[in-house]
Amino acid sequence: MLELSAIEDAARRIAPFVRRTPLMQATALREPVTEADLWLKLECLQPTGSFKVRGATNRLLTTPPEALANGIVTASGGNHGLATARAAFQAGVPGIIFVPKTVTPDKLERLRGWGADVRVVGNVWDDANREAQAYAAANDAVFFHPFADPAVMAGQGTVALEILADMLDVETLLVAIGGGGLISGMASAIRALKPSVRIIGIEPVGSPTLLASRQAGHVVRLPAVTTRVATMACGRTDEAVFAIVDEAVDDIVLVDDEEMLSAAKWLWSEMGLAADLSGAAAIAGIRSGKIALKPGEKVCALVCGAGKDALV
Incomplete structure (x- = not known):
């Protein structure tokens, strides 16, 4: 587990640079999805459109400025890339973002809007990640890992502090999973402050990285990643991330890409929220019937990313 103090320190550190996002109760609906008392944590309202800005900002603020001279590099399905591009913009250094071919046109446009040098490599995040790490090593640049980095995980964990407050x-608590940095950071905070909370992760059917590792009892590499949701596509998680998830997360359910798309359309039509497919994953888990909730149960679902996925 991450130390609670590391997450609390991150919250204080990043506060001037990120938004304290609101909770919205899912009421007055034409098509209710549950009889539970459902609240949405709107991380889609962050400056770059997702919670990723928390981790990237904490990583930036814990890195010596002189180490940034040759730029900041990452690999991303889109959201962490945007957060890292913003960090590079704030630091006044080059931001080099490697993305897979499955990245959405919307994310590409926004990445370039931050002035990033965007390089499209491979079919999945793992391909882009290999190239990004090689580039960072060859050019003495700083690599911002999207999930296997304690500073990034601590930044993501600050979402949980706000929810509990x-x-x-x-x-x-319902949390989408890509590589696992968000759920591991949040679970560390939740288990320290309110261990009774049930934590459920949601992964794509086409990228069940943490579920497959949990079933195997150790970190595994998926034989294939078939989801088209680039922000949740990861062929292999990190050992430290897995250790936290295996200990602290109660359950992991799988949803398919079409269920996430349908959920994103629901969020737009019912709540006026433009979520990307990862941002709709928690709602997809409810709407598909794969997450059992009791009437009146106090439930918080993360809308963790913004996008135009349901608007086209």
């Missing part, structure tokens, strides 16, 4: 009676 605003919704102390929360009983169940």
Whole structure:
């Protein structure tokens, strides 16, 4: 587990540079998805459109400025790339972002809007990650890993501090999983402050990275990644991330790409929220019936990323 103090320090450190996002109750709906008392944590309202800005900002602020001279490099399905591009912009250094071919046109446009040098490499994140790490090593640049980095994980964990401050009676927390940095950071905070909370992760059917590792009892590399959701596509997680998830996360469910797309359309039509498919994953888990919730149960679902996926 991450130390609670590391997450609390991250919260204080990044506060001037990120938004304290609101909770919105899912009420007055034409098509309710559950009889539970459902609240949405709107991380889609962050400056770059996702929670990733928390981790990248904490990583930036814990890195000596002189180490940044040759730029910041990362590999991303889109959201972490945007957060890293913003960090490079803030630091006044080059941001070199490697993305797979599955990245959405919307994310590409926004990455270039931050002035990033965007390089499209490979079919999945793992391909882009190999190239990004090689580039960083060859050019003495700083690599911002999207999930296997304690500073990044601690930054993501600050989402949980805000949820507990605003919704102390929360009983169940629903969190999308890509590489696992978000859920591991949040779970570390939750288990330290309110261990009774049930934590459920949601992965794509086409990229069940943490579920497959949990079933095997150790980190495994998936034989194939078939989801088209680039922000949740990861062929292999990190050992430290897996250790936290295996200990602290109660359950992991799988949703397919079409269920996430349908959920994103629901978020737009019912809540006026433009979520990307990862941002709709928690709602997809509810709407598909794969997450059992009791009437009146206090549930918080993360809308963790913004995008135009449901608007086209």
